[in-house]
Amino acid sequence: MLEGTKINNPSQMASVFDVAKDTVLFLLLSCYYILESFFWTLVPNVIRPMKSLKGDVVLVTGGAGGVGQHLAIKLARLGAKVVIWDICKEGLQKTCTAVMDEGYEIASYIVDLADRNAVYAAAELVKREVGKVDVLINNAGTVFGETLLNLSDTAIETTYKVNILSHYWTVKAFLPDMIKTGKGHVVTVGSVAGLLGTYRCTDYSATKFATVGFHESLFTELRAHGHTSIHATLICPYYINTGMFHGVTPRLMPMLEPDYVAETMIDSIRKNEVNCVMPGSVRYLLPLKCLLPAKMCWDLMHRVMKGPQSMMEFKGKPKVAGG
Ligand SMILES: NC(=O)c1ccc[n+]([C@@H]2O[C@H](COP(=O)([O-])OP(=O)(O)OC[C@H]3O[C@@H](n4cnc5c(N)ncnc54)[C@H](O)[C@@H]3O)[C@@H](O)[C@H]2O)c1
Numbered sequence: 135m136l137e138g139t140k141i142n143n144p145s146q147m148a149s150v151f152d153v154a155k156d157t158v159l160f161l162l163l164s165c166y167y168i169l170e171s172f173f174w175t176l177v178p179n180v181i182r183p184m185k186s187l188k189g190d191v192v193l194v195t196g197g198a199g200g201v202g203q204h205l206a207i208k209l210a211r212l213g214a215k216v217v218i219w220d221i222c223k224e225g226l227q228k229t230c231t232a233v234m235d236e237g238y239e240i241a242s243y244i245v246d247l248a249d250r251n252a253v254y255a256a257a258e259l260v261k262r263e264v265g266k267v268d269v270l271i272n273n274a275g276t277v278f279g280e281t282l283l284n285l286s287d288t289a290i291e292t293t294y295k296v297n298i299l300s301h302y303w304t305v306k307a308f309l310p311d312m313i314k315t316g317k318g319h320v321v322t323v324g325s326v327a328g329l330l331g332t333y334r335c336t337d338y339s340a341t342k343f344a345t346v347g348f349h350e351s352l353f354t355e356l357r358a359h360g361h362t363s364i365h366a367t368l369i370c371p372y373y374i375n376t377g378m379f380h381g382v383t384p385r386l387m388p389m390l391e392p393d394y395v396a397e398t399m400i401d402s403i404r405k406n407e408v409n410c411v412m413p414g415s416v417r418y419l420l421p422l423k424c425l426l427p428a429k430m431c432w433d434l435m436h437r438v439m440k441g442p443q444s445m446m447e448f449k450g451k452p453k454v455a456g457g
């Protein structure tokens with residue numbers, strides 16, 4: 135068995151030497167990467183050089199909702215040409231009014247992200263009416279909040295269509311122009327629920343896990359093909375106080391405010407970060423999932439954090455007219 139792997143011919147010796155050489159190079163570079171990352175962690179945002187979004191076309195899906203609305207306003211203030219997509223007409227109107235009240239322009243489109251053809255059609259319209267999209271923020275999301283056996287088949291399909299499949303259609307529509315011009319940024323909104331499964335989230339969590347795989351693979355493809363000026367950022371927030379998870383009262387950490395999430399997200403984009411988990415402290419808890427025994431993880435979740443119990447209080451978005 136081991137015979138076959140014996141290092142006994144020159145070409146294999148060479149390849150071992152290559153691996154050793156690359157490993158040493160990697161270790162040396164790693165020292166630099168770690169120091170660089172440490173350095174930037176210590177530098178406060180205000181004095182950190184961040185890319186300007188002035189004049190950039192930034193498309194935000196789900197721009198009628200909580201985080202999306204805050205993103206639209208903040209991006210407009212930074213001088214970006216904001217385009218928002220949403221299925222909710224009234225919400226789009228509200229975001230547009232809020233942005234225009236401050237004296238900025240904005241373009242909005244009613245799009246059902248669950249409808250692939252509608253996404254492609256809207257993308258063509260944006261390219262014609264506004265221009266090339268420089269930053270694509272796949273922010274729209276939906277959650278039903280039912281246990282597996284209580285989820286209808288169509289609900290499961292809708293969650294997949296909105297939360298992950300739509301990312302394929304939007305990226306396929308806008309990435310080619312980013313590559314052509316050598317400038318672009320694809321932002322994927324995942325969730326902490328995409329790093330850790332939770333109660334009443336078999337569909338939601340699974341689609342958010344999928345966003346992680348989507349982002350990581352897309353990042354790899356961009357880098358492998360030398361498109362170093364096209365950036366990809368994954369945003370994984372903890373619960374946000376937007377009404378999406380209405381009724382849930384997490385035990386240990388309060389929900390994040392949508393204003394803070396939008397601000398942190400824009401900073402992360404402007405720093406060309408690859409991953410952004412918020413709050414940052416969650417980053418240090420996640421590895422425990424792989425290190426601790428499964429029974430211990432469950433006990434930590436159930437007894438200390440009371441995650442499942444808090445999701446049992448899920449009531450969903452309070453119904454608003456047209457929302
Ligand atoms: N709220 C949270 O606790 C939380 C936590 C982690 C991650 N996230 C993610 O952050 C993102 C923003 O969430 P939010 O809290 O602002 O949610 P939200 O419900 O306030 O806003 C989401 C927006 O997406 C839109 N949308 C839903 N289905 C659509 C469809 N088929 N076509 C077009 N638009 C559609 C909605 O109309 C809404 O305006 C989502 O991807 C969500 O999954 C939310």
Ligand SMILES: *[C@@H]1O[C@H](CO)[C@@H](O)[C@H](O)[C@H]1NC(C)=O
Nearest residue numbers: 279280281282283284285334
């Ligand atoms: C599933 O739905 C039924 C009917 O609405 C309800 O009585 C039951 O409590 C639900 N089960 C769970 C686990 O939520």
